[in-house]
Amino acid sequence: MASHGARGRSGGRPTLEEVAARAGVGRGTVSRVINGSPRVSDATRAAVEAAVAELGYVPNTAARALAANRTDAIALVVPEPETRFFAEPYFSDMLKGVGAELSETEMQLLLIFAGSDRERRRLAQYLAAHRVDGVLLVSVHADDPLPDLLAQLEIPAVISGPRSAAETLTSVDSDNYGGARQAVEHLLSRGRREIAHITGRLDVYGAQRRVDGYRDALRDAGRTVDERLIEPGDFTEEGGRRAMAALLERRPDLDAVFAGSDVMAAGARQVLREAGLRIPDDVALVGYDDSAIARHMEPPLTSVRQPIEEMGRRMIDLLLEEIADRRPAVSRGLERRQVVLATELEERASS
Amino acid sequence: MASHGARGRSGGRPTLEEVAARAGVGRGTVSRVINGSPRVSDATRAAVEAAVAELGYVPNTAARALAANRTDAIALVVPEPETRFFAEPYFSDMLKGVGAELSETEMQLLLIFAGSDRERRRLAQYLAAHRVDGVLLVSVHADDPLPDLLAQLEIPAVISGPRSAAETLTSVDSDNYGGARQAVEHLLSRGRREIAHITGRLDVYGAQRRVDGYRDALRDAGRTVDERLIEPGDFTEEGGRRAMAALLERRPDLDAVFAGSDVMAAGARQVLREAGLRIPDDVALVGYDDSAIARHMEPPLTSVRQPIEEMGRRMIDLLLEEIADRRPAVSRGLERRQVVLATELEERASS
DNA sequence: AGGTACTGTGGGAGCGCTCCCACAAGTGAT
DNA sequence: ATCACTTGTGGGAGCGCTCCCACAGTACCT
Incomplete structure (x- = not known):
């Protein structure tokens, strides 16, 4: 071990074996203490812990990973x-x-x-x-x-x-379906009649679920769903603008928009403004995510909050x-x- | 190997040894190929590479880390x-x-x-x-x-x-000193006379260097530095507001502000607006970092760009x-x- | 012919752990 | 006193690599 020896000299990090020697116990026992096994007497545990502290022992993760087949x-x-x-x-x-x-x-x-x-x-x-x-x-x-x-x-x-x-x-x-229902039911309760929906990318399952929630909320309130009030977006601001423009074109009489994300709501807001429509007086707007955008929007945006943390x-x-x-x-x-x-x-x- | 054996069965990942057996060479040779050592004949290398591909061999990082004392x-x-x-x-x-x-x-x-x-x-x-x-x-x-x-x-x-x-x-x-000089020299060249500086946290060395650059730029232009034109901030928007308010109080005649960060510049801008001062007509504003804030500010903010990438x-x-x-x-x-x-x-x- | 050098290769030893078997010692039921 | 457990402990074997020594083979000098 001529070559490897030089590396392992006492200047290096202490090993399990060294801790064991110091504590006057075997290698296995130290391992048990380190890993919190209950099968160690209190006295032994204390001795090992003292040795660990004195030597400043820190387990070698590579060795552990190799032996135990895990990486932590x-x-x-x-x-x-x-x-x-x-x-x-x-x-x-x-x-x-x-x-x-x-x-x-x-x-x-x-x-x-x-x-x-x-x-x-x-x-x-x-x-x-x-x-x-x-x-x-x-x-x-x-x-x-x-x-x-x-x-x-x-x-x-x-x-x-x-x-x-x-x-x-x-x-x-998060409950995308329920969140969408909350948004729509809220708009209904505020007396809105023609509620549009700008969807997220429909290859995202959650976006689909939001559409489902939108539909069911309307249906359960006894309304028929007008497909012309549903326009696909892509979660971007630009997508929100495009969708809003399309919706206004088709149904200029809409009085509320539920956007599948705050970012899209921001885009929609711009288009509404440019069309001379006031928020919320003419058109109510609800977003999704409750991000910083929502709080800082003018006016502040009602939004569905997901418990992301x-x-x-x-x-x-x-x-x-x-x-x-x-x-x-x-x-x-x-x-x-x-x-x-x-x-x-x-x-x-x-x- | 009764116990360990079960884990290492052929369903598991192939090892160096298995690759070596397959290629008809020794363990060392495979290791050399894997690690790109030049001391391998072309024929052998090809054989090993074929075996690696066939077996889908991927080195075990834990073993490598343990043996070579590195983690990559x-x-x-x-x-x-x-x-x-x-x-x-x-x-x-x-x-x-x-x-x-x-x-x-x-x-x-x-x-x-x-x-x-x-x-x-x-x-x-x-x-x-x-x-x-x-x-x-x-x-x-x-x-x-x-x-x-x-x-x-x-x-x-x-x-x-x-x-x-x-x-x-x-x-x-990045050259904080030089960057600050650029900012101040730019303001001087635009004919500004009373240039204030909102500093960053002064326990950050770079912020100190910016102050140095500010001072030296003025001095080299033959001006004396008025300490009342220097106000410490803390890199936050709120700090920028506070600093700007303090500066306006002390030197209402200032005609330019060099902020130690864009975020602080944003804070300063608010206070300037509230004080009825126009940017850049009454007071010119320069930031630092050239972040997204700078581009989106109203009016767009002149800023010192660091090559962060x-x-x-x-x-x-x-x-x-x-x-x-x-x-x-x-x-x-x-x-x-x-x-x-x-x-x-x-x-x-x-x- | 012998020496010296280099190239390519095989494989032993070792990295520092965990796992588990073996075993000593104690405890309680029979 | 015997058996059957349980508790605590030591240490062998093994994880899959890298490093390096040893050695066969070849090439090129004297």
């Missing part, structure tokens, strides 16, 4: 370019919840962007190397192959918006469970787990 | 709460540059927030465990102990804004060098390395 790290994968990630408060809130919940544990969170093809390939490589114990997936489109890759690699994963009603991954979502927290809970379950190659629980959290309507001056 | 990962440490990180485009741009440069390599980037005390402790633990080969530090205050911890642990690190003129870590910075790229270059240098326990290069990149003034309607 999970990845938050964002299949979007960095720019969008930063632009949308959604991610930031999600990260807050995730971080908060994770700080209770020893797990490390990695943030991985997979917007470009190149980044995608790197990610695939990364996952194939099993460098994380589990994955949190946010903002995944219906045709994204990532979830299948994860399933194939048998990596525990939780997705933040299910891709469809038949989502196979464990998922956490809470969603982040629940995702971590579920993921940690999955990881723990999988460890002893236990019978895969066959029940799909889908958590849906309630939304809340934040009423402001725009409606 | 670096951390971007942000000593701020997540919220600030997302609020400021600075970070997003920096991350873009870092990501771009890193995508050329095999290195993995981890994003670590260390805003709270708790997160701080976790980070210290993380670094002590040597879970990364190097660290990128952004936005560090003068009294932050993190750089010293890094030095003590002998972890290569590059800092994005030196803490002082005597910074010991390798650093990358480029800074990110340079930081990675320097860090990778340091990591490579350190590997063979080579003589630590004693020269401090400090890269300073030029700024550019983006002239808009506010000045």
Whole structure:
């Protein structure tokens, strides 16, 4: 060991073995103490803990990962370019919840962007190397192959918006259907009669659900749904403008708009203004997300709030469970787990 | 191997040894091919590569890390709460540059927030465990102990804004001094006489340098510096408002303001408006950072642009060098390395 | 012919853990 | 006193790599 020896000299980091020697116990016992096993007497535990403190021992994660076949790290994968990630408060809130919940544990969170093809390939490589114990997936489109890759690699994963009603991954979502109903029912209760809806990208399941909620709310109130009052958007401001213009063209008599996102509502607002329509006097406007945009809009925008931080927290809970379950190659629980959290309507001056 | 055997069965991931068997060579040879050593014949290399492809071999990072004492990962440490990180485009741009440069390599980037005390402790633990080969530090205050911890642990690190003129870590910075001079000289050339300066937090070295640049630019133009025209801010909008109010109180005759950040300029603008002063007619305004705020302000804000993406790229270059240098326990290069990149003034309607 | 050098290769040893078997010692029922 | 557990402990084997030594083979000098 001529060569390796030099590296391992006493200047380096202490090892389990050294701690064991110092505490006058065996290697296994130190390992048990480090990992919080209950099968250690109080006296021994104290001795080991003292030795750990004196030596400043910190476990070598690589060795642990190799021996135990786990990494104590999970990845938050964002299949979007960095720019969008930063632009949308959604991610930031999600990260807050995730971080908060994770700080209770020893797990490390990695943030991985997979917007470009190149980044995608790197990610695939990364996952194939099993460098994380589990994955949190946010903002995944219906045709994204990532979830299948994860399933194939048998990596525990939780997705933040299910891709469809038949989502196979464990998922956490807010109640898009209920949120849309809240918005529409609110407008109805304010006496609005002709309520339009600017949808999000319809390849996003949540956007579809919002349309469903919009339809059912009207129906349940005894109204027929006029398809000319539904216009697809794409979650962007420009899309909101286009949709609003189309709606005004078709149904200039509309008196309310429920937009599938605050950003689209901002676009719609511009077009309404340019058409000389006052908000909320002529047209009431309701958004979705309750983002900073909503609060700062002129007039402040009524919006459906999703409990995004809470969603982040629940995702971590579920993921940690999955990881723990999988460890002893236990019978895969066959029940799909889908958590849906309630939304809340934040009423402001725009409606 | 009764127990471990079950886990390692052929359903699992292939190992180096299996690839070697398949290619009909030894373990060492496969390792050489994987790591791109030139000491392999072309025929052998081809055989190994074929085996790797057939088996879908992916190196086990934990084993590699354990044997080679490296992790192939670096951390971007942000000593701020997540919220600030997302609020400021600075970070997003920096991350873009870092990501771009890193995508050329095999290195993995981890994003670590260390805003709270708790997160701080976790980070210290993380670094002590040597879970990364190097660290990128952004936005560090003068009294932050993190750089010293890094030095003590002998972890290569590059800092994005030196803490002082005597910074010991390798650093990358934009020319704060020169940028401030550009701003002030621009205002002078526009015929402004009474130019005020709202500073950033003065425990940030860059903010100090901007004050220096402001002073020297005036002096070199043959003016005396009126200390009543300098008011400390704290990089926030509210701070900008307070500072502007104080300045107007003391020197109502001022005809230009150079703010140490766009956000503070936005705050200053509000106060100027409320005081009935027109921009740029009565008071010219210049910011710093050239962020989105500057472009969207009414009127658009003249601002000093820092090449943040480029800074990110340079930081990675320097860090990778340091990591490579350190590997063979080579003589630590004693020269401090400090890269300073030029700024550019983006002239808009506010000045 | 012998020496010296280099190239390519195989495989032992070791990285620092976890897992589990073995076993000593204690506890209580028979 | 015997058996059957339980509790606490030590340490061997093994995780999948990298590093390096040893050595076969070839090439080029004396």
